[in-house]
Amino acid sequence: xxxxxxxxxxxxxxxxxxxxxxxxxxxxxxxxxxxxxxxxxxxxxxxxxxxxxxxxxxxxxxxxxxxxxxxxxxxxxxxxxxxxxxxxxxxxxxxxxxxxxxxxxxxxxxxxxxxxxxxxxxxxxxxxxxxxxxxxxxxxxxxxxxxxxxxxxxxxxxxxxxxxxxxxxxxxxxxxxxxxxxxxxxxxxxxxxxxxxxxxxxxxxxxxxxxxxxxxxxxxx
Amino acid sequence: xxxxxxxxxxxxxxxxxxxxxxxxxxxxxxxxxxxxxxxxxxxxxxxxxxxxxxxxxxxxxxxxxxxxxxxxxxxxxxxxxxxxxxxxxxxxxxxxxxxxxxxxxxxxxxxxxxxxxxxxxxxxxxxxxxxxxxxxxxxxxxxxxxxxxxxxxxxxxxxxxxxxxxxxxxxxxxxxxxxxxxxxxxxxxxxxxxxxxxxxxxxxxxxxxxxxxxxxxxxxxxxxxxxxxxxxxxxxxxxxxxxxxxxxxxxxxxxxxxxxxxxxxxxxxxxxxxxxxxxxxxxxxxxxxxxxxxxxxxxxxxxxxxxxxxxxxxxxxxxxxxxxxxxxxxxxxxxxxxxxxxxxxxxxxxxxxxxxxxxxxxxxxxxxx
Numbered sequence: 327x328x329x330x331x332x333x334x335x336x337x338x339x340x341x342x343x344x345x346x347x348x349x350x351x352x353x354x355x356x357x358x359x360x361x362x363x364x365x366x367x368x369x370x371x372x373x374x375x376x377x378x379x380x381x382x383x384x385x386x387x388x389x390x391x392x393x394x395x396x397x398x399x400x401x402x403x404x405x406x407x408x409x410x411x412x413x414x415x416x417x418x419x420x421x422x423x424x425x426x427x428x429x430x431x432x433x434x435x436x437x438x439x440x441x442x443x444x445x446x447x448x449x450x451x452x453x454x455x456x457x458x459x460x461x462x463x464x465x466x467x468x469x470x471x472x473x474x475x476x477x478x479x480x481x482x483x484x485x486x487x488x489x490x491x492x493x494x495x496x497x498x499x500x501x502x503x504x505x506x507x508x509x510x511x512x513x514x515x516x517x518x519x520x521x522x523x524x525x526x527x528x529x530x531x532x533x534x535x536x537x538x539x540x541x542x543x544x545x546x547x
Numbered sequence: 548x549x550x551x552x553x554x555x556x557x558x559x560x561x562x563x564x565x566x567x568x569x570x571x572x573x574x575x576x577x578x579x580x581x582x583x584x585x586x587x588x589x590x591x592x593x594x595x596x597x598x599x600x601x602x603x604x605x606x607x608x609x610x611x612x613x614x615x616x617x618x619x620x621x622x623x624x625x626x627x628x629x630x631x632x633x634x635x636x637x638x639x640x641x642x643x644x645x646x647x648x649x650x651x652x653x654x655x656x657x658x659x660x661x662x663x664x665x666x667x668x669x670x671x672x673x674x675x676x677x678x679x680x681x682x683x684x685x686x687x688x689x690x691x692x693x694x695x696x697x698x699x700x701x702x703x704x705x706x707x708x709x710x711x712x713x714x715x716x717x718x719x720x721x722x723x724x725x726x727x728x729x730x731x732x733x734x735x736x737x738x739x740x741x742x743x744x745x746x747x748x749x750x751x752x753x754x755x756x757x758x759x760x761x762x763x764x765x766x767x768x769x770x771x772x773x774x775x776x777x778x779x780x781x782x783x784x785x786x787x788x789x790x791x792x793x794x795x796x797x798x799x800x801x802x803x804x805x806x807x808x809x810x811x812x813x814x815x816x817x818x819x820x821x822x823x824x825x826x827x828x829x830x831x832x833x834x835x836x837x838x839x840x841x842x843x844x845x846x847x848x849x850x851x852x853x854x855x856x857x858x859x860x861x862x863x864x865x866x867x868x869x870x871x872x873x874x875x876x877x878x879x880x881x882x883x884x885x886x887x888x889x890x891x892x893x894x895x896x897x898x899x900x901x902x903x904x905x906x907x908x909x910x911x912x913x914x915x916x
Contacts, residue, residue, distance in 0.1 A: 332771075336874075372730070385723075427716035433595045434718055434767060434803025441715055474716075482711055487681055489709045495723030499809070501716070519881055 333507050337364060352460040353395070353510065354402055366391045371497015381483075381490045388494020392468045392506050399461050412453070412462040419449040419470025423505070424477050442501040445471055446508025454513045467509030471502040579744055582611065582623045590625060591797060594743030594820075597623035602768070602800040604631045604784070606793070633785065657701045657844055660733035661689050664721035664806075666709035668741045673825025677743075682709060684825050688818050689739050691829040695836035701844070704731055722806045729809055734843050735779075736813040738805065740765075741828065742820035750819045751827075752793040754834055760819030760827040761796035762787075762835055767815075770804035775811035779842075783814075786841050791834045812843075 355363060370387025377383045384390055396416075403409045423445045430441065449467035453459055472493055479491040494502045580597045582590040590611055591603060596618075603611040603625065611625035669684035671677050686707055693703040706728055710720040721738070728736060742750065742763060750761045764780040766773060780798045787795040807813045816835070819828040883889040 371726075388723075423716075427714050427719075428712075430715035431596070432713060432715050432717060434769075434805050435598065435601070435801035436596050437715070437803055440769075440804070442719060478712070478716070485680065487709070487711060489711055492723050492727075496726040499722060499726060501719040501722070515881075522881060522884075 333504060337507055337511075352514075353464060354399060354461070355395075363391065363395060367503060368498045371494075371499070371503075375492050375495060381488060382479075383490070383492045383495070385492060385494040385497055385500065387497040388500035388502055389472060390494070392494070392503060393472065396465045396468050399465055403461070408457070408459070408462075411457040411459065412465040413469075415449070415453040415456050415459075415462045415466035416469035416473065418452045418456075419445075419466040419509075420473030420477065422448040422452065423470050423474035427474065427478070440504075442504040443508045445474075445501060446505035447512050449505055449509035450512030450516070453509065454517055458517060460510050460513045460517065463509040463513035464506050467506035468502055471505045475502075578621050580616075580621045580623055582613065582625050584611070584625060584627055591799075592744050592746065592749065593623075593799065598802050600768075601802060604781070604798040604800070606795070606797055608633075608784075608788075631781070633781075658704065658731060658733045659696055659701055659839065659843070660704045660706070660728040660731060660736045661693060661739055662706040662708070662721060662724045662728060662737075663689055663739045664710050664717050665713050665740055666711055667713045669821070670741065670819070670825035670828060671822055677821035678713065680711065682707065685739060685741055685818075687825060688741070688828050688832060692737075692739065692832040692836060695833045696839065699836060699840045701836075701840055704728060704733065718804075718806055722809070725806050725809050725813070733810075734812060735839065736810045737839075738813070738815045740815060740817045741823070742817040744820050745822055747820060747822035747824075750796065750823050752796075754791045754794050754831075757830060758827055759794070759830040759834070760823045762794060762819075762831055763796045763817040764798045765805065765815040765817060766798065766800045767803045767805035767807045768800050769802055770808040772808050772811045772813070773800070776807050776814060779812055780814055782842050783838055787834070787838045790838065790841070794831065794834050794838070 353360070367387040370391050371385060373386050375383035375385050376390070400409050400412055403412065426441070426445065426448065430444075431437065434441075446467045449470050450463045453463035453466040456462065475491060475493060479489065482489050494500045497503075578596070579592050579594050581592050582597060582603060584590055590605060597613055597616055599613050599616055601613040601623070603613075605611065608631050610628045610631035612628055613623045613625045615624040616622070617624070663683075663685045665683075665685070667678040667680060667683045669676055669679045673687075674684035689705050689707070693705045696703045706724050708724045710717045710724065725736060725738070744750075752759060752761045764783060766776045766780050770776070777798075777800060784795045784798060805813075805815050807815070818831055818835075819825075879889050879892065880886070883892050
């Protein structure tokens with residue numbers, strides 16, 4: 327059982343117990359929607375890759391489904407600024423993942439932590455710093471990994487090395503999925519801890535959290 | 548917008564600093580470390596850093612555990628814990644029963660999958676370079692191993708997809724290949740490498756009067772399958788020691804996962820080092836193929852009655868789930884504030900998911916479908 331599968335199982339368990347409900351609210355998913363999303367990643371990962379060109383293919387569970395959710399989150403973002411923030415976070419994460427890949431020690435025994443989780447943490451930190459956004463963290467983790475993969479492949483192709491690129495090819499166990507899930511979990515965990523530390527147990531009675539947004543509490547309530 | 552620019556700048560700066568800080572460590576990592584026993588006797592050398600907690604099973608089956616590492620001297624101090632217990636037949640049966648059960652019926656069911664994460668790895672003698680951008684000399688060793696296994700009636704799927712460049716994400720890329728290979732349900736999944744220590748003498752041996760390279764087996768201990776992968780390595784070594792003494796150099800159990808969590812019968816094999824003559828590395832495949840065939844398909848052990856459940860992996864998964872559950876509970880407590888709120892949240896979640904069968908619907912949650 328890999329870290330990816332464990333993260334998937336853990337995430338599914340968290341959803342089942344309702345603990346991660348707030349995270350999912352922020353990803354604009356209902357609990358059932360999120361479970362369906364997890365199932366699509368898992369099952370899609372087992373299906374054959376979809377070839378896009380002789381050397382480029384995409385895995386349904388490992389890339390297509392997560393990228394679909396990213397697109398949905400960006401399209402549904404309320405403001406242009408939020409959209410821009412998510413895209414900037416993704417680009418920065420892509421650059422960070424690429425740089426980390428080139429500069430970190432290459433042998434797994436020399437890794438101080440699981441690199442796939444580390445890439446997600448980079449995405450989570452960047453998205454959180456940019457806009458305290460869990461949605462952007464997910465987009466940064468997924469899209470950042472895909473961008474870094476694309477950059478590596480382009481560099482090789484330009485150098486004349488004909489190496490195929492299978493985006494999200496390892497399905498649910500792929501670095502892409504692990505990075506996306508780690509990013510959103512980190513942003514939520516750190517964000518929640520920091521915000522609670524600042525806010526304490528006080529509640530802002532003027533506002534209510536609804537459908538993933540803070541709204542002014544309606545007067546009738 | 549200016550606030551945003553500041554954040555972008557700060558983030559970029561912070562990220563630029565991470566690799567700079569790590570660059571120094573990376574230099575250390577490329578060095579060759581020597582493992583020495585507590586009395587100062589050299590035990591082995593290893594291309595890359597050695598960490599406290601790493602284990603090493605020497606050719607004479609002595610088990611060493613690293614207690615201290617001196618980076619300046621590139622030396623790891625290791626305590627000898629005596630002889631490593633011989634492979635546990637119970638565990639071995641659990642690990643290998645599925646392979647035998649599947650293969651016992653027909654020869655064409657025997658299947659071993661091969662790939663090479665570090666596609667550039669080559670041999671100075673034979674390829675003229677230690678590293679080739681493209682398909683390295685290591686694929687010739689893959690081909691040789693495939694041919695030798697096929698001579699013994701084992702089907703082999705060799706995936707020649709490259710995973711360049713040879714950097715920290717090489718294993719993320721090769722995981723895609725490994726996952727693809729696992730869809731074929733092979734009896735073993737082998738990642739073929741060559742070592743990077745400069746002294747070729749450490750890998751020189753003679754088997755049946757023929758000069759050949761030794762083979763190092765590598766197990767990643769940061770992987771839930773580590774204990775079963777270790778049993779697999781130990782059994783390969785036991786059979787090799789019996790049939791071709793000196794062929795298996797040793798077993799290194801280092802930090803990292805090497806994608807070995809994908810299968811209990813996955814292993815990393817190092818055929819010689821970059822200074823080894825490639826022909827010697829290729830000649831070692833003949834013996835290694837026989838060892839693999841014997842361990843996976845041969846011998847007298849029957850598959851009957853073996854359930855094929857690997858206890859080591861099960862325990863690891865249980866532990867991980869327990870840790871994850873504890874983490875989830877702490878998170879839940881942080882996010883809800885009090886135990887009472889947590890109870891209400893869990894109950895509400897259970898109610899929503901089961902359509903009200905379990906738990907109690909939240910009254911003040913404002914849940915909407």
